[in-house]
Amino acid sequence: MTTAPPKVPQGAPVASDRLDERLQAREGLSGWVQSWIDRFRGGDLGLLPVIVGIVVIWTTFQILNPIFLSSANLVNLTLESVATGVIALGIVFVLLLGEIDLSVGSVSGLSAATVATLFVVKGFPAPVAIAASIGVGVVVGLIYTLMFNRFGVPSFVISLAGLLAFLGVQLWLLGEQGSINLPFDSGLVRFAQISFMPDAVSYVLVLVAVAAVFASGFYNAKARRDKGLSAPSTNGLLIKSGALLVGLGVATWYLNRDRGVGWMFVFFLVLIVISNYMLTRTKWGRSIFAVGGNAEAARRSGINVNRVYAWGFVVCSVLASVGGILAAARLGSATPATGTGDVNLNAIAAAVIGGTSLFGGRGSAWAALVGIIVITSITSGLTLLNLSSGYRFMVTGAVLLLAVALDSVARRSRASHGKG
């Protein structure tokens, strides 16, 4: 196959991806800001709307009750957000595939009941109980996969059936005891309730994280320049890393004024970072976006579409199980109510509020974090105001509607800007 050498214009060397004369120069800091505005106008909203949302919500609650933004309350907020946040992370995977799982609440409840039964009632060691409980998630995901791939049942219907069926199994498991308390001195409960990072460790971790962001950006830019492609400027990268350092540093310091950064929250962050890597940096993740965008095109590219759906359902159910175990640990017991009520909808709402499209193929792992922070903030703020859960449902419902409307408007805007 012959290759025509790229036509490089005379004069200053131009990166080989910047040769088209219609491309407007987007260089340096102002170029960065400009391209960001372009993206936003084109309906690629990213995390911006939800971050604006968080600022509005926090300001409102802080005005209504000055305790809201106290270190103590924010530490609580981080811990309260984890269980449902992990479940929401699983929802992100199925939403990216353009599918849905309505049963994550029930699956988390079943897993909570499983871990409590095995650990407390049957006396198995905790790791065994946890592994078996996660195994429940794997099995549920595989059942959904079978129904979906083999029989072509819509995921909406499969998981609606699962919602009822697994709630049934959960109640049956807990039948005799009603609810099972986890011992307070068990590692599981300590992990979820009283394990905090030493201050020094938290600051070191912030430094390491920022250094990693900078290094990966720097080496990526260098690799691009070496191959003759345009690359973001080192100054821009420095500013970005500096801002991240200040942001994370201040947040950590603020939490450390009280109990600090919970290990459970760190665990959630690690899950998100891993998921984000898997989704954006691996062939596996790309196949998820491809199937969510155009399943037939993905199939014709040689992707085993059935297997991609299988991964989506299994990852979602497994994360629901992990969320259920964490919920039980946080509460110190598995009850018939674990995973019921608003857990299901909060998890789905968090993923959508965080910017994961219900139409498939768009979203990110970070959506689970920012989305659950919105939802937990609303819950926490209204609780501080002594308002009943009725108000909470109304406000959360309104926010969800807003997020979905934004998603739909952004989609239309993308269409009119030719970005599908």
Add this chain to the structure above:
Amino acid sequence: MTAPATDSPTTQRPKVGTELLALRGVTKHFGAVAALTGIDLTVHAGEVVALVGDNGAGKSTLVKVLAGVHAADSGTISFEGQDVRIHSPADAQDLGIATVYQDLALCENLNVVENLFLGQELRPARLDDVSMEVKAWELLRQLSAKIPTVRIPVASLSGGQRQTVAIARSLLGAPKIIILDEPTAALGVAQTAEVLNLVERLRENGHGVIMISHNMADVLAVADTVAVLRLGRNNGFFTVGDVSIEQIIAAITGATDNAVTQRASRRDPATPETEAPPDATTDSTRDATTDAGESDDTASARDDSSSNPTALTSEKE
């Protein structure tokens, strides 16, 4: 299943590389619609075969059979002399059959580089975006593509730009046969010429090319052989040079006063005109195929392979 008009023209082929692909009696039904009946086709290395026929003649269906999107109901396909079964797109890729589909089959939410390398990403566990982007530019420049940036979603490209992306994608990896389903339909003048140049370059490099086109000037400009499909059947093979546009068009439309159909009807009384369903040229026949089990082939990708018993038995993975 005999296709009478097949034999003699193939033996007259002026220059013959090794035989890459040979189809014998390939048949494909969609429910009650016989989209392909007893199709024969041979492609040699360094040969451009133009596949022509009216809308609904079955050209795209034949392409999809070769690409592993649909499994053939019966008939044999041999690749480089070996009988092969192509039951999934991965099978076709492994053999070295690359396809540019008429509907392009791109993921609108992914950018140009991601689409080009979809399913063939470099360094699966830590994607090598830089190398992929470099290679993408290389391929696109080779096609004189006018794409300002490769890091925007394909949804924001024009029809012609998308077509170029789809063609560029087929050149990735080292395909032996490249199938182009109406590759120039959405292209401008310069780009059409570029694609025709590309087809000639592919032939010079010893690739086999199957090109579908409605543009007879394009066909005669680049093809070595013309295979005509009509209502899902072979309706003549021609060697470019020995044939006029009128003859090809007559075979496409089934005009009875042309030599090919006369020969065919002399040898085989069941002419395509009388046997094939009269409405096979319209897309409305899709709606007629609603029988359970049969219509599964039309359903979305995910349940296709699982509901098709033949696909199931030999599908890899």
